[in-house]
Amino acid sequence: MATLRNHRLIIASIFLPDTLTFPDEPESRASTLAEVPIPPKLITRPSSASVLPIGSRVGGSTPAPIDTPPFGAGGQKRLRFEEPIPSLLLDLTARQAGSPLASPGFEPNTNPFVAGFSSLQETLTNMLPAPVTRPLSAASTALRQLGAAKPPAPTPKPEEEKRKPRRQPSVHGMSRSQTRKSMRRSSSASHPTTPLVRASRIPNFDIVHNPHGNVGLQNAVRSVSFPNGPLQEKLWVGVLGTATDGFDEDLKEDVEDRMAHEAESAVVWLGDDEFDKYYHEFCKRVLWPSLHYAVPDAPRTKVFYSSTSFEQYKAVNEKFAQVIVKNYREGDIIWINDYHLFLLPQLVRAKLPDAPIGYFHHVAFPSSEIFRCLSVREQLLRGILGADLVGFQTHNFARHFRQTVTRILQAEGVPKGIQLDGAHFVDVAVFPIGIDVKAFEEKKKDPEVLEYVEMLKERYKGFKLIVGRDKLDFVQGVRQKLLAFEEFLDKHPEWQGKVVLIQVALSTTEENEQEGHVSEIVARINSRFSTLTYQPVVFLHTEELTFSQYLALCTMADVFLVTSLREGMALRTHEFVECQTERKRPLVLSEFTGTYSYSGFRSCIAINPWDYRESARAIYTALTMSDEEAASRWEDLHKHVITQTAQAWVTSFVSRTERVHEEHRRRPVDSIPELNVTLVKSAYNASQDRLILLDLEGTLWHVSNLYLIHTEGFTPPADMIELLRKLTKDAHNKVYILSGRGTADLEAIGYQVPNLGLCAENGCFVRPPGSTGWIDMVPGFNKDWQGPCVEILSYFAERTPGSFIEKRGASVLWRYYTGDLNDTAALQWARRQAAEAQNHIFDSLGERFRLRIIPGATSFLVLPKNISRSTAVGSILHIGVDDEQPSLSTMPMSPDLDASSEEFDFLLVVSSDERLIQRMNGLRHVESASTSLKGSDAKWRLSSEEETYAALNGIVE
Numbered sequence: 001m002a003t004l005r006n007h008r009l010i011i012a013s014i015f016l017p018d019t020l021t022f023p024d025e026p027e028s029r030a031s032t033l034a035e036v037p038i039p040p041k042l043i044t045r046p047s048s049a050s051v052l053p054i055g056s057r058v059g060g061s062t063p064a065p066i067d068t069p070p071f072g073a074g075g076q077k078r079l080r081f082e083e084p085i086p087s088l089l090l091d092l093t094a095r096q097a098g099s100p101l102a103s104p105g106f107e108p109n110t111n112p113f114v115a116g117f118s119s120l121q122e123t124l125t126n127m128l129p130a131p132v133t134r135p136l137s138a139a140s141t142a143l144r145q146l147g148a149a150k151p152p153a154p155t156p157k158p159e160e161e162k163r164k165p166r167r168q169p170s171v172h173g174m175s176r177s178q179t180r181k182s183m184r185r186s187s188s189a190s191h192p193t194t195p196l197v198r199a200s201r202i203p204n205f206d207i208v209h210n211p212h213g214n215v216g217l218q219n220a221v222r223s224v225s226f227p228n229g230p231l232q233e234k235l236w237v238g239v240l241g242t243a244t245d246g247f248d249e250d251l252k253e254d255v256e257d258r259m260a261h262e263a264e265s266a267v268v269w270l271g272d273d274e275f276d277k278y279y280h281e282f283c284k285r286v287l288w289p290s291l292h293y294a295v296p297d298a299p300r301t302k303v304f305y306s307s308t309s310f311e312q313y314k315a316v317n318e319k320f321a322q323v324i325v326k327n328y329r330e331g332d333i334i335w336i337n338d339y340h341l342f343l344l345p346q347l348v349r350a351k352l353p354d355a356p357i358g359y360f361h362h363v364a365f366p367s368s369e370i371f372r373c374l375s376v377r378e379q380l381l382r383g384i385l386g387a388d389l390v391g392f393q394t395h396n397f398a399r400h401f402r403q404t405v406t407r408i409l410q411a412e413g414v415p416k417g418i419q420l421d422g423a424h425f426v427d428v429a430v431f432p433i434g435i436d437v438k439a440f441e442e443k444k445k446d447p448e449v450l451e452y453v454e455m456l457k458e459r460y461k462g463f464k465l466i467v468g469r470d471k472l473d474f475v476q477g478v479r480q481k482l483l484a485f486e487e488f489l490d491k492h493p494e495w496q497g498k499v500v501l502i503q504v505a506l507s508t509t510e511e512n513e514q515e516g517h518v519s520e521i522v523a524r525i526n527s528r529f530s531t532l533t534y535q536p537v538v539f540l541h542t543e544e545l546t547f548s549q550y551l552a553l554c555t556m557a558d559v560f561l562v563t564s565l566r567e568g569m570a571l572r573t574h575e576f577v578e579c580q581t582e583r584k585r586p587l588v589l590s591e592f593t594g595t596y597s598y599s600g601f602r603s604c605i606a607i608n609p610w611d612y613r614e615s616a617r618a619i620y621t622a623l624t625m626s627d628e629e630a631a632s633r634w635e636d637l638h639k640h641v642i643t644q645t646a647q648a649w650v651t652s653f654v655s656r657t658e659r660v661h662e663e664h665r666r667r668p669v670d671s672i673p674e675l676n677v678t679l680v681k682s683a684y685n686a687s688q689d690r691l692i693l694l695d696l697e698g699t700l701w702h703v704s705n706l707y708l709i710h711t712e713g714f715t716p717p718a719d720m721i722e723l724l725r726k727l728t729k730d731a732h733n734k735v736y737i738l739s740g741r742g743t744a745d746l747e748a749i750g751y752q753v754p755n756l757g758l759c760a761e762n763g764c765f766v767r768p769p770g771s772t773g774w775i776d777m778v779p780g781f782n783k784d785w786q787g788p789c790v791e792i793l794s795y796f797a798e799r800t801p802g803s804f805i806e807k808r809g810a811s812v813l814w815r816y817y818t819g820d821l822n823d824t825a826a827l828q829w830a831r832r833q834a835a836e837a838q839n840h841i842f843d844s845l846g847e848r849f850r851l852r853i854i855p856g857a858t859s860f861l862v863l864p865k866n867i868s869r870s871t872a873v874g875s876i877l878h879i880g881v882d883d884e885q886p887s888l889s890t891m892p893m894s895p896d897l898d899a900s901s902e903e904f905d906f907l908l909v910v911s912s913d914e915r916l917i918q919r920m921n922g923l924r925h926v927e928s929a930s931t932s933l934k935g936s937d938a939k940w941r942l943s944s945e946e947e948t949y950a951a952l953n954g955i956v957e
């Protein structure tokens with residue numbers, strides 16, 4: 001990672017990792033649980049501070065809140081507890097603080113929940129939108145009464161007060177409806193003609209950890225930012241996540257200055273209303289659900305698209321661009337994060353054409369069928385494509401993106417990325433995020449965690465714990481989880497009274513909470529199954545739990561349950577695994593998470609969260625799983641977590657951004673010189689041992705009627721045979737033809753040119769010069785996928801006129817379009833069928849059989865992963881491979897192929913395969929010529945078939 005060290009990284013992400021608090025405001029807790037927040041050492045965190053509520057003015061030493069309703073007022077009812085649940089939380093807190101609750105005398109009985117049950121039940125009942133008509137069970141009624149007799153909570157002493165869990169402010173300090181209401185009320189007051197605050201009255205503020213934002217990203221960046229670490233300099237660009245309408249220019253200047261110096265951050269200032277429309281409307285009500293397969297209903301989306309929310313989305317992205325451009329220095333690498341900033345890559349590219357820009361997409365990316373429902377789909381895709389590199393969490397998301405772009409923008413999608421007009425190429429690749437395992441290990445050793453572990457052990461003695469932590473919106477499937485748990489208790493009455501589901505939930509928007517109907521289900525389960533000494537569901541908000549408490553819960557969990565309906569990754573699975581180094585208990589995991597895409601995680605118990613009966617069975621399996629089996633599954637999960645780390649994620653993404661940026665800056669095709677026959681011929685003549693690699697399709701052979709060839713067979717053109725005979729006649733030459741076609745077609749050439757080396761099916765088979773037998777480059781590769789693959793393709797081929805399928809030795813080709821390329825309607829229809837077919841093949845066969853799909857302009861080829869012309873040539877020359885083609889090193893080398901590039905003193909490659917050209921360029925004595933008519937790193941260009949023939953004939957004659 002030496003290269004990263006020489007660059008400053010500009011990281012644009014909606015929320016900055018740090019924000020402000022004003023010490024004189026009432027206390028507000030600024031820590032967060034989401035995905036392992038490891039506190040930065042740089043920032044001091046005052047224990048008494050607040051994030052400024054919207055509608056507040058800031059000035060002097062006593063900021064005056066204006067029109068700020070108390071937390072929880074003004075909006076609809078939320079799934080919130082008016083006070084922490086005493087049963088678990090007070091006990092955890094009090095125990096640590098040494099309060100009387102913790103004394104042995106207090107432990108009333110074996111029921112861990114009796115003290116808190118009435119409070120919980122009341123809270124849930126109060127939260128229901130209408131009076132509960134459902135009668136409570138006798139037991140719960142009794143418990144409600146019992147609750148009145150619970151010991152009073154001690155008055156917190158100052159030290160306890162600090163530890164008492166508090167609510168975390170929601171975005172911009174308030175809940176969504178509060179935010180909007182108070183903003184409306186204060187809007188007239190927030191546009192004064194004179195500054196609100198004079199310079200002499202700039203208030204004090206503290207810089208504290210921002211409770212919003214992507215903690216996975218923040219921790220990952222922190223994991224590489226240490227003295228002498230890979231990342232030496234960085235600048236975060238984002239919003240504070242707190243109301244700022246009341247800030248005057250002096251205060252803003254002061255904030256900017258301190259955020260730059262103390263928190264490596266540049267602030268993007270947004271009006272409170274602007275933020276609301278941008279984030280809560282366009283991001284959270286249009287993009288977020290759509291990206292997670294829930295297209296909002298048409299009238300609502302129409303309102304959003306035509307109203308100001310998309311306009312605000314554009315305006316906010318533009319503001320981010322301005323801040324980046326203002327701060328950019330030559331040599332910086334720009335890293336844009338997530339869907340909040342879809343338009344930013346293009347906006348920055350327009351202003352900084354030479355800057356390296358990477359865009360990483362953290363959340364799910366849906367199939368093109370979903371994305372194409374968005375009315376602003378083109379603008380969004382073009383925005384992303386301003387980047388050099390677009391990164392995704394999984395192969396599926398990357399594939400969806402490529403297909404969506406191909407379909408909507410009619411751009412050419414290839415495995416490596418997207419070819420836009422002219423020489424503009426955008427790389428698309430996969431970079432799975434992970435956790436900082438080392439920092440996590442340290443955090444686990446915290447005595448506080450160990451103390452909570454002991455407490456939980458004692459408190460839940462005799463009970464099994466199922467633990468979960470999710471955002472409380474429909475996407476993370478909390479509702480489905482609760483239904484599954486209810487089904488489990490119904491189906492397995494023997495487990496009633498013995499297992500507790502502790503669900504930690506992070507609220508998002510009220511709508512989401514209501515849509516989830518979570519509160520009703522919690523109430524129902526608890527009223528159905530509670531007894532005097534048992535409460536099956538404990539529901540906590542993240543802000544009501546410290547991180548240490550959460551770690552203790554994960555450590556003591558007997559099962560961790562993730563039921564997301566869709567999710568980008570789900571780092572809490574990684575956290576759980578690392579909490580279980582001792583106990584090694586199982587993970588029940590939704591198939592719809594990014595995490596599940598990784599083979600290491602296949603040792604979980606997989607569920608389809610929509611099928612709550614299956615989830616209930618999985619809960620049973622997990623709870624009854626033997627320690628041996630659980631431990632063996634855990635080992636697989638653990639191996640994966642410690643390999644796919646946060647550090648690897650950051651460094652690979654950023655260094656790839658830099659690398660592909662360099663590649664994209666390579667010379668446009670018309671600046672590459674035509675192959676100079678005289679020069680190349682003199683090198684040829686001066687050499688003794690030559691290797692000549694020639695592409696067939698697009699280089700030596702341009703086909704006009706593929707359909708005819710399919711029906712009548714391949715006849716090699718005479719001028720090609722003549723040229724190849726000339727080249728192979730010289731005993732000093734080793735000549736290979738490289739092709740995507742099958743072995744039979746290449747044999748038709750080889751039959752007429754016996755001394756020719758052949759490479760078929762894009763590298764799956766190689767026949768060395770003079771040999772009659774083929775070397776299987778994928779020996780032992782299971783080909784059972786070919787039958788079902790052809791079946792899927794036949795279905796699509798039936799509705800795609802003129803298309804045909806070719807089953808080859810180790811690959812399957814579907815030529816989905818053979819008609820007139822100017823017939824755009826027919827071509828578009830065929831492309832759509834191709835996109836669908838690829839989805840089906842990939843989903844049903846892709847991962848199981850380790851396949852990849854190479855899309856072409858009118859065809860696609862399905863073949864084993866990690867095989868290419870480039871890997872075959874690597875084998876021919878026995879040279880190393882790059883990180884994208886790891887299988888080669890493990891591929892058995894045939895003695896016939898075991899040559900070395902050092903054997904040759906002249907290497908000529910004529911190809912349209914840029915990867916092959918780049919690899920060959922790394923060797924000595926290489927002459928490379930590109931026939932792609934695109935930008936290339938090749939030394940020479942050959943612009944037509946005629947030029948190619950003339951040049952090769954000229955060299956050899």
Ligand SMILES: O=P(O)(O)OC[C@H]1O[C@H](O[C@H]2O[C@H](CO)[C@@H](O)[C@H](O)[C@H]2O)[C@H](O)[C@@H](O)[C@@H]1O
Nearest residue numbers: 034035214215216362363433567568569570571
């Ligand atoms: O809620 P938002 O402000 O719109 O942000 C979206 C979510 O971002 C983070 O989650 C996403 O990234 C994680 C790390 O790459 C990944 O594990 C997760 O699956 C993604 O959804 C953040 O952790 C969430 O809290 C945000 O909701």
